[in-house]
Amino acid sequence: MTEAADVIYAGGTIVTIDDRNPSATALAVRAGRITAVGSRDDVVAAHQGPGTRVVDLDGAALLPGFLDPHSHYINSLTVANQVNVFAPPAGPGADVEAILNSLRSFRDSHRVPPGEMIVAYGYDDTLMPDGRTLHKDDLDIDFPANPVLVGHVSMHGAVLNSAAMRMFDITADTVTPAGGVIVRKDGSTEPDGLVMETAFLPIFAAMPKPTPSEEIAWSRAGQMLYAAAGITTAHEGATHAADVELIYRAAEGGATLIDVVAYPFILELDEVLQRHPAETFGSYHNRVKLGGVKVTLDGSPQGRTAYFTTPYLTDGPDGQHNWCGELGFSQETVNGWFKKVYDLGLPLDIHANGDAAIDVALAAHEFAGAGDLGKDRLTVMVHSQFVRRDQLRRYVDYQITPSFFTPHTFYFGDAHVRLRGKAQADFLSPMRAAIDIGLHPTNHTDFVVTPLDQMFVVWTAVNRISRSGETIGADQRVTALEALKAITINAARQYREADTKGSLEVGKLADLVVLDDNPLTVDPMKIKDITVVETIKEGSTVYRA
Template sequence: MINDSAERIFRGGTILTMDDARPRVEAVAIGGGRILAVGDEAEVMSTRGDDTEVVELDGHTLMPSFIDAHGHFANAPQIIKWANVSGLPAGPVTCIADIQRVLAEFVAANSVSAGNWVLGYGYDVSNLSDGRQCTRDDLDAVLPDHPVMLIHSSNHGAVLNSKGFAAMGYDASTPTPPGGLILRTPGGNEPEGLIMETAFVPIFADLPQPSEQELLDTFDAAQQLYASKGTTTVQEGATHAKDLSLIRTAADQGRLYLDVVAVPLVLEVPKLVKEYFPDFTGGPMELPDRAAESFGTYRNRLKLQGIKCVVDGSPQGKTAFWTEPLLTPGPNGEADWCGQPVFPEELIQKMVKEIADAGIQIFCHCNGDAAIDVMIDACRAAGMTAGDDRRTVIIHSQFMRPDQLDDYVELGLSPSFFTVHAYFWGDLHKENLGQRRAYFLSPMASAVKAGLRCSNHNDFSVTPIDPMRMVWSAVARTSRSGEVMGPNERVEPWQALKALTIEAAWQIREEDSKGTLAEGKLADVVILDGDPTSVPTDRILDIAVVQTFKEGRSVYCA
C-alpha cells in the first residue's frame, strides 16, 4: 500500500516525544506532512516502502520543533537591516564607545548617506560599563548628519540623536505625555536621548519604512532566523495593522514556509476592524458581532489567534508596575518608584470585558505584580473562570507574587514566562527589587506545582531567538554574575522543553496538531546535536540545531 508508506523514518538516536505518557521512543515515521507512526523500531519500520528514506540520527536527538510562545516576528524583516547594539552575548556592546563603533561601521558597511535614518536594536543601559545612559551627544559625536534611533531592548523606548529628535519634531517644548518618559538635559529641557513608553510609541509608528517589496524580499531570511533555531511556529505578538497587511501579502504570495501566529495589538484593533469589517458596531474596542470568526484559522500559514493587551512596561526599563517600590530610584530619579500602568485601570477593564464577551482569546502583557493585579481584577470583573477554557495568556508574568498563582488557577490564566531574564537582567533585578522578588522572577516551578500550564519565550527581538538558552535558563536560572536567581524555581529540562513545545501549542490552541510526536500530528520536528535532558546543565547552551522540518519538508539544514 504505497499511500501508507512513510516518506522518512528517523531512527538510531534519542527521540523525545514530549508526551509525558511515553517520553522516549525508538523511531518515528512521517509522510504527507504528518507523523505516521511513533514507537518501537519494529513497529515503525512496518511503514517503510520502496521510496522511504531511513534517516539515521547517528546519536543526535529528534523532537517536536519549537513554538514561539511570544515574540515579534514583524521585527525580523526590519532587524535584518538594523545595527545590533545589544550587549553580550546577543550583540557586541559593553560600553558607549562600542555603540559608537558599531554605528560608524554600520554606516560605512551599508553606505548609508547623510540624512537617512540609522536604526539600531538591543539598546540597554544595563549593558554599558559607563554607568549612564547613552545620550544624543554620544550619538552626535559619531553620526552628526544622520538621524539615529537606538531601539531599547524592551521595545518600549529608544535613544535618539539631535537629527533624530528634529526629524520627529521633539524639542524642549515637547511635553512628556502621561505614561511616558523623556529624559531631559541637566539644567535644561531639551530631550537628552532616552524616551520611553507613550513618548516613544508615536515616533516608532512614524518611522520611515522600507518599501513593501524591500520588506517582502527579507521574508526568507527573517524565517531562517527561526528555522535555524528549530522553531517552525512563530508569533507576531503585538501586531500593528501595517505589519498584518505586510504578513498577509507575504502569505498570499506563498512566501511563508513557517506558521505565523498574529496577535493584533489592542490599540490597532479598531483600525483592523475598519479594514476588514466596514459595518462594525460595538463598544470602545468597536469589535463587530462576528469578529471571533476571523480568529483561530490559518490561511496560507497566517492566523490571527487573539488580541494583545498591555498593562505595564518593562522591569529593566523600570516602567513595569509593582505594588512595592523599587530599592533604587525610578527612571527619572524618583524615590519610592513603583512604576505605573500604561492605560487607566478602567480602560483595561472595558477592553478585557469587550474582548472576552466577543469570544476572542486575550494575550496580556504584565510584568510587575501590580499590573498582574489589574489584569486579575479585569478578568474577574469580566466573569472569567477556569472552566471557560479561554486560555487567557499573561505574557511575561515576570514578577508575579506567590498568592497570584491561586488567582491564575481560579480564572484560568496561563503564564508565558521569560526565564532568560534571569541571565540577561537577573543581577539588575536583584539590585532594583531585592532578593525576594528577584528570586521569584518567572516562577516556572511554582506555576507547574500549582497546576498551571506555562510556556517560555524570548520576546524576540528583546532577546535573540534561542530555544536552548531558554531551556538552560529555566533549568539553571543563572545570572551573568553566576548567581542562581531563585534555586527553588529551577525546573527539569523536560519541563523546560515542554514550555517550548506542547505547552506553547496549547496556549495557541494547536495541541491537537503540534507540540508532541504523536500519530496524526504535523511532522514539525527538529534534530539537535545533543539531548537537552541528559547533557550536563552548562552544556545545554552548546546544543546546536542539525536540521529543521516543517510538515516533513526540510526548512533548515546546518
C-alpha cells in the same frame, strides 16, 4: 494495508514530549504528518516502501518543532538591516564607546548616505560600566545628518539623536504623555535622548517599513531566523494594523516557511476587525493566523518602567524618587478593553511585568469575566515576571496561562537584584511554583529583547544563572523535560493547537527539529551549547545547519 511513509527517521534519540510514549527509536512521516512513532523494527517493517527515504540521525536527537510563545516576529524582517548592540555575549555593546563603534562600522560598511535612518537594537543601560549611559549628544557627534534610533533592550523605548528627534517631532516643548518617559537634560526641558513607553509608541508605529518589493524577501529572511532556532511556529506579539496586512501579503507572495501567529494591538483592533472579523481569528491562511488580541499594561523591570506595588530600590528612569513605575491607562480603560475582547470571544495576551500591573489585569478579568471567571478564554499573562504567589493561585482559578521569560535570569538577573532586591528577584518567572500548583506555563525570548535561542531558553529555566554567575532563585529551577514542554506542548495549548503540534504523536503535523545532543541527558550546564542541525515544517526541511 498501511501506506508507505515518505521518510523514516531512525538512528538517534527521539524525544516525543508525549508522557504516554516518552521515547522511541523511529518516526515515520507521510504527507506532512506523523504516521508512526515507535521502535525502529516495528516502524520500518510497517511503513517502509520502495520510495521511502530512511534518514539516519547519526546519534542526534529528534524533537517536536519548537513553538515560540512570545516574541516580535515583525522585528525579524528588519533585523538584518539593523545594528546589534546587545551587551556581550549576545552582541558587542559592552559600553557606550562600543555601541558608537558598532554604529560607525555599520554606517561605513553599508555606505549609509546622509539623511538615511540608522537603527540599532539591544541597548541595555543597566550594564553600562560606572552607570555611563548613552545620550543624544553621544550620537550627534558622529551622526549629525543621519537620524539614529538605538532601541532599548526592553523594546519599550530608544535613545534618539537630534536628527531623529526632529524626524519624530520631539522638542523641549513636547509634553510627556501619561505613562511615558522623555528623559530631559538636567535643569532644562531639552530631551536627553531616551524616550520610553507611551511616549515611544508613536515613534515605533512610524518606523520605516519594507517596500512592497522587499516584503517577501525580508519576511522569508525573518522566518529563517526562527527556523534556525528550531522554531516552526512564530509569534508576533503586538501587531499594528498595517503589519497585519504586511504579514498576510508576504505570505500570499510565498513567505510561508513556518507558521506565524499574530496578536493585533488593542488600540488598533477596530481597524483590524474591518478586514478580519472576529470569526476569522484562529484559522490559518497561508500559514498565518490571528491568534487573539494584545494589551500592554506596563513596561520593563530592567528599564524601571514595570509597575509595582512597592518602590524600586533606585530612582526612576527620569530621576523620580520613591518610584514604582506607573500604569499607562486607567483601570476603567483596561476593564473596557478586557470586556471588548471577551465579548468578541477572542483570546487575550496581556503584557504585565510588575505585580501591580498584574493586579490591574486580574481586576479587569474579574470585571469582564463576571459570572464565569474560570471559563477557558485562552487568556495569557505575558512575562508575569514578578507575579506574587497569591496571584499565581488566581491564575489557576481563572484559567490564565503565564508565559514566563526565564532568559531574564541571565541577561538581567543581576540588574533585578539591584533594582528590586534579592528576595523578589529570586521569584522572577517562577516556573517551579507555577507547575507545582497545576499551571502549564510557557517560556519565551521576547525577541528582540533577547536573541532567538530556544536551547538558551531551556538552559535558563533549568539553571537560572546570571551573567555574574549568581543563582537567581534556585528553588524555581525546573527539569529539562519541563523546560522543553514550555516551548512545545504547553505552547501548543496556548495556541489551541495541541491536537496538531507540540509532541510527536501519530496524526500530528510533522513539525520537527533535529538537535546535535539530547537536552534530557546532557550536563544541564551544557544545554545552551546544543545546536540545531535541521528544522522540518510539515515534513519539508526549511533549515539545515
